[in-house]
Amino acid sequence: MNTDGDSVTNSSKFAEFKDLTAEELKCKANEYFKRKEYEDAIELYSMAIEKDSNNAILYGNRSFAYLKTECFGYAFTDASRAIEIDKNYIKGYYRRAEAQMANGRFKQALKDFETVVKFCPNDRDAKIKCQECKKIVNQKAFEKAISVDTLKRSVAESIDFESMTIDDTYDGPKIVDGKITKEFVEELLDTFKEEKRLHRKYAYKLILDARELFSKSKTLVDIEIPKGKKFTVCGDIHGQFYDLLNIFKLNGYPSEDNPYLFNGDVVDRGSFSVECILVLFAFKILYPNHLFIARGNHESETMNKIFGFEGEVKEKYSKQMYDLFTEVFECLPLAHCLNKKILVMHGGLFSKDNIKLDDIRNFDRFRQPPEDGLMCDILWSDPMPAEGRQPSKRGVGCQFGPDITENFLKLNNLDYIIRSHEVKDNGYEVAHGGKCITVFSAPNYCDRMGNLGAFINFNGGDELIPKYTTFKEVPHPDKKPMCYSSNLFSMM
Structure with a gap:
């Protein structure tokens, strides 16, 4: 649960897994993730990435684990790396949108949600999130437009x-x-x-x-x-x-x-x-x-x-x-x-x-x-x-x-x-x-x-x-x- 710094890989805790393949390590990591032991899952995904650094799924899975521990910067980096490896890896765009959104970067998140909807037009969850994100972006643009040259009145002063x-x-x-x-x-x-x-x-x-x-x-x-x-x-x-x-x-x-x-x-x-x-x-x-x-x-x-x-x-x-x-x-x-x-x-x-x-x-x-x-x-x-x-x-x-x-x-x-x-x-x-x-x-x-x-x-x-x-x-x-x-x- 302590998320200070980068994940330390190959710790003594998982020494017994050091000879496993990347795929085997991924399966072990998935088990920890399902048990909500996200820090351990991150460590095992990291060990898998050391063995297979061009596997988009490994980065995508670790990105999801980072989201669960609120390491949104790391989640963004991993999702971006997954997309760099495989531009058709849709979960990468989804994870990156989540990371951007968590830090209030709605315009950037919207672009990734739109990509997900384009590739998966029947994904109801993605469509809802894309629509909601678009509403927020439009609302912020409207608020910015009407605030120009307008002196903002205190809410406190408007309360009767x-x-x-x-x-x-x-x-x-x-x-x-x-x-x-x-x-x-x-x-x-x-x-x-x-x-x-x-x-x-x-x-x-x-x-x-x-x-x-x-x-x-x-x-x-x-x-x-x-x-x-x-x-x-x-x-x-x-x-x-x-x-x-x-x-x-x-x-x-x-x-x-x-x-x-x-x-x-x-x-x-x-x-x-x-x-x-x-x-x-x-x-x-x-x-x-x-x-x-x-x-x-x-x-x-x-x-x-x-x-x-x-x-x-x-x-x-x-x-x-x-x-x-x-x-x-x-x-x-x-x-x-x-x-x-x-x-x-x-x-x-x-x-x-x-x-x-x-x-x-x-x-x-x-x-x-x-x-x-x-x-x-x-x-x-x-x-x-x-x-x-x-x-x-x-x-x-x-x-x-x-x-x-x-x-x-x-x-x-x-x-x-x-x-x-x-x-x-x-x-x-x-x-x-x-x-x-x-x-x-x-x-x-x-x-x-x-x-x-x-x-x-x-x-x-x-x-x-x-x-x-x-x-x-x-x-x-x-x-x-x-x-x-x-x-x-x-x-x-």
């Missing part, structure tokens, strides 16, 4: 909050005198636990108030943890609301004595993203200086369109509310610095040297993430064991080695970095000689990965020594991950 009426039959939590109280938040948690909805007027209130708070935040937020005081860092939640409740059960609710930092990717994938983000917004309003949320790569329009959050908000509330969430996500800080010693951000370090903390502080974050540069790297990059830098396995951002981490820390007088962004078997991973920590808080990610979740506790002081708590998934209502995504993204 006061005119929203509340039916007498509504029996959920209520905001009295415009103030979020502890009692309101506790009732909100119980309401969501029972799969009931918060009235849209109160949901809008939470989002608008959160927008006001985050818009005043710095791009890099400095947090001081007093000596002997507790502080908790959580990684990706990904819409797994019942696992979020379990974190609170294990570690306590956010409060002035129990502050939290949620390090991005609160939404998408899991089908209770609305519940997750509204609860965290409520705690943010209640404890503005003790609940922090960083932006992740999934707090963006492109990812929300692909991985379910947009569809979920539209289903549970409205398109207008989704557009308001988009505005709030553009206000979220990109990074947090704990006691001037630990930098916490969602993805990782940078594609170029000599980036200083002031570069982050001075960055204009109020936008959708670009495809390269400082903001892209913060949201998308990953560590790797090898020295130096490599192109990202995801196709966005970069991979950075222990020397890159060491140089960045020295330049900025930091002790280590904490990031999230990647599934880890144990919920966390310590890499780069203890200088790069990954924490991931969505156990059994997407109901299929079997990983533990984790969070990190600190006691404030001169030395912030991390203490890790790991936990398993808890039961949740029968809603599959990404159940609000369109047919186009069902393979993801």
